[in-house]
Amino acid sequence: MTQHAGFEEPPGADEPIGVPYRAGRRTALRVMVPVAVAALAATGIAVVPALASDSAPALPQVTAEQLVTKVLGGGTSQPEAGGRTQALSGTVRVSTDLGVPAELLAFVQHGGGAAGVAGTAGAAGGGQAKAHDDSGADPTSRLSALLGGSHTLRIATDGPDRQRVSLVEDLAEYDLIHNGDQAWAWDSGSQQAVHYTGLRQGRPDAPGQLPGDVPDTPQQAAQRFLADNAANSDITVAGTARVAGRSAYQLSVKPRQSGSTIGEVKVAIDSATGTPLAVTATASSGGTVFDSRFSDVSFDHPAASTWQFTPPKGAKVTEQPAGAHQRDGQGGSAGHGGNDVKVTGQDWTTVVSFQLPASGSPNGSPSGSSSGSSRAGQPAHGKAPRGLENPAELVKSLGKPVAGGRLISTKVINVLVTDDNRVYAGAVTLPVLQAAAGVK
Amino acid sequence: MSLVEAAEAAGAAPRVAAGPDRATVSGFLALFRSELLLTFRRVRTMALLGALAALPVLIGVVVKIETGGLHGGGDGGPPFLAQVTQNGVFLTFTSLAVALPIFLPMTVGVVAGDAVAGEATSGTLRYLLVAPAGRIRLLAAKFTAALAFCAAATLAVALTGLITGSVLFPVGKVVLLSGDTVSLGESLLRMVLIAAVVAVSLSGLVAIGLFISTLTSSGIAAMAGTVGLVVIVQVLDTIPQLAAIQPWLFTHYWLTFADLLRHPVYWDGVLHDLGLQALYVAVFGAAAWARFSSRDITA
Structure with a gap:
């Protein structure tokens, strides 16, 4: 490029003397380079995932009933039948767009909510509510934050007695760790923890077992949803899809009753394990209102350290003994x-x-x-x-x-x-x- | 020895002897060294670094004085502030989290924006180009020198944060965001990693600043333009209606450096950030090249 060092370039548009006739074209060509780089990157980023997700995998035909059975059987109630899906870990993106006014959301988040949705306002506290009312680690107020916007959850589960949900926030994290008869809720922002002890073991389907009762993983949301609504819904198999790099059946669930504002719920079910990998709800007026999907998932047993939590030095710990819970x-x-x-x-x-x-x-x-x-x-x-x-x-x-x-x-x-x-x-x-x- | 190998050896020998590659590399290094000295010998650069270094000291002293009032106050204030009183190491993280949105990009904007336009303003650009250095090499040297400033600026914040924190507060095992406790050694390792990620996070801005710098002959205009752009982009990043474009804003993943403080480390955000910075460097680096290599230098 040394030839460009001097004054070989045109002196300027207002000085036409000595302007090489191809200089303008060369400039135009050069301008094309960054544009081309940007375009290449944009197409690469937009097209490659689209290609990956559009290529619906070819899977053997199943009926909707078989799929529903697979989902419910592969989950909570029969450990031996669902042994394959008992252990998993992964990252879940949850996007909720309910169009709820911000003031109302703030109201809900402080535990006085009038418009709790999708079970996020779980039963926590009970008579002990006052004891940890101001605790930043109270699951109810923290998980109702999922009512709006996009959130990233890291989840891990191994059998009915070990679960961990981490809400990944900017410069902060909120964790729920359930291990056997005890559970911890940890809020890094306020450095506060709630310790639940004396939980009943081996009853994964018992309501309120995990404090905060997190349904926002695709698995739990789909299982509950199918169990509750199967009778009053039109359930069909709507093709296949790829979720988190795995082949999945798409189950479409539509309300049979009129009067619901939910138009359709789609559940992507892993073809190999029967684990729900994504749940998408569409309003009857159109538009996605809820989308929860794994961005990566592994069915290996998570490390044992995942379930261990020791409250760090200096943290404020609230004990939540068995009776109350x-x-x-x-x-x-x-x-x-x-x-x-x-x-x-x-x-x-x-x-x-x-x-x-x-x-x-x-x-x-x-x-x-x-x-x-x-x-x-x-x-x-x-x-x-x-x-x-x-x-x-x-x-x-x-x-x-x-x-x-x-x-x-x-x-x-x-x-x-x-x-x-x-x-x-x-x-x-x-x-x-x-x-x-x-x-x- | 086969014929091909012999031919290769014969072909390679004169090339090494002539050493055009070496000349290019050493030429670039010389240029880079002069650019580096030019950047860091400036009083202005020293003042910028000094201001950045003063930030952790300021935060630390304020926290030390106000310790009584901070206990129990979980929300509000910069991140990690509650932990600073218990562990001085967190002063580094707090300082980086405070400096990254505004102070760091401001200083980087000044240095990157001034890189080419400043030379044009002072009338030295044409003399630089008279030397057989080449415009691409000059641009690359300016870019690398600005990156070095990014690293220096991040280090200035991190090191003074660490020193101030360990002088004013007790230092010990570090509590990660996920509630796990790690040893001081591992936390220092993570701190180095975080500083590196923060410095690289600024590379997209360096490329933008360099591009703006090639657009104008006024150093002030290029600096103001770059810093202004940072502010505008950060405002755009907070408007919920623009959620669709926000993942493409170069500031969007800046604070993901905190993901390195989780256990296990959550890499998604950091990798997104680094990928996005690489994209910005490619696009705006190419744009700077397109502009600078075809521009007429009149100053």
């Missing part, structure tokens, strides 16, 4: 009466209702969770955040007036707040909510 585990129904949380309808058209406190009550504003894809109506306790003196007014201010009250409408979750401060919520259309509320 076991009651919590069975507390699904017991909690209903005490907190005035009612569940009406079933499956796709489940509606959860509860009474909002008229003014800020210092302890335990009741809340409920509702969902088309998981067990509905687990009560979650907690305080309203300090700034929210009057949750009823806040919730109402977000809604638009409809017959019978105010409606907070999101892509899938609709919440009706009646004039007498009763909240009806569900992944259902407004008429279903109004019927549940008795509005003409």
Whole structure:
């Protein structure tokens, strides 16, 4: 390139003397180089994964029933039948786009939620809620963060008694580690841990076994969802797909009932192990509202150190002994009466209702969770955040007036707040909510 | 010895004797050395590095004075701040996390933006090119010197963070983000790795700065343009409606260096970051070449 060192180049556009006629073309050619590099990179990045995922693998034909059996059998209830899928580890991307107003999300995250969804507002705390109310490691408040945006989870499981879920955050991490009869919740941001002891062993399907009750791995979400909704859904096999580099069947589940705002749920099921690798929910109005999928997965036994957790020096540890937690585990129904949380309808058209406190009550504003894809109506306790003196007014201010009250409408979750401060919520259309509320 | 090998040996011998490759390499090294000296002998560069080094000292002293008030306050404030009082090593991580979004790119923007345009401003660019160095080699030398500054700037923050932290606070085993505790030795190893990742994270910005620097003859304009771009891109990175393009912004994965503090280490974000930086270097390096090699140098 030494020939370019001097003044061989044209002196400038306004000085045409001595301009070689091909200089302009050479410049144009050079400009093409970075453009070409960018274009090459863009096509390489866009096309290669597209090619990889578009090439639907050829798999033997199965019926929807066989697939559902494979999923449910390969999971929790029969250890020997599902031995192959008992151990796995991997990375899961969870994207949720419910269109929930940010204020409401903040409200939910502080444990006073009115629009819990997909079981993320798990039953934690129970009567002990006050004990670790301000703990950053409280699973309920932390996992409800999954209600919005994209998150990365690292999960590992080995048998019914060992699970670990790590929520990978910017410069922080939140961990749930379940090992035998004890479990830890760890929040790196606040350096706080909650220690659960005396858990029942060998009962993986017991509700509330793992604190926080994380359903956001594709596996758990799909198993629960299929178990709960199989009876009222049209289930078909919709081709094959590649997820995390593995061949999978696509199972399409559509509600048979009308009145649900969920249009379709697609579950990608690993052809070899029957492990659900991806769950995607689409609103009936169109658009993906929930997407949880493995980006990489391994069926090897994770290292034993995965299940070990020792609270680091200087961390604040909250003990959560057995009595409180076991009651919590069975507390699904017991909690209903005490907190005035009612569940009406079933499956796709489940509606959860509860009474909002008229003014800020210092302890335990009741809340409920509702969902088309998981067990509905687990009560979650907690305080309203300090700034929210009057949750009823806040919730109402977000809604638009409809017959019978105010409606907070999101892509899938609709919440009706009646004039007498009763909240009806569900992944259902407004008429279903109004019927549940008795509005003409 | 076969005929082919003999021919090869015969062919290779005169090439080594003539040594054009060697000349290129040593020529580049000489150019790089002069660029390096030019960069680091400047009072301005020293002032930038000094300001970066002052940042951990400032944070450390403030935390030391305010220790009473910080206990129990988990949220708010820079990351890892709660741990600093218990373990001085965390001052390095806090300082890097604070410096990476603003201070580090600002200094890098100044150095990279000034690289070519500064020479044009002071009227020395044409003399540089009169020497038979070649424009590509000059550009490469400027780029490498700016990368060296990235490393120096990151080291300035990390080292003063480590020194200040160990002077002001107790030092011991480090608690990772995942709650695991690792020995001091391993944490220092991870710190070196993090510093390297942070320095390389800035290479995309260096390429952009160099490209902007070839666009103008005003050093100030190139610096302001580069630093302004960093600010704009970071603002874009926070707008939720732009989620589709955010993974392509060069600042998007900067803070993934903290993934090296997990157990097991979570590589996805870091690898994304390094890949993206390589892409930016390729595109903007090519753009800088396209502009600089066909530009008329009038200053």
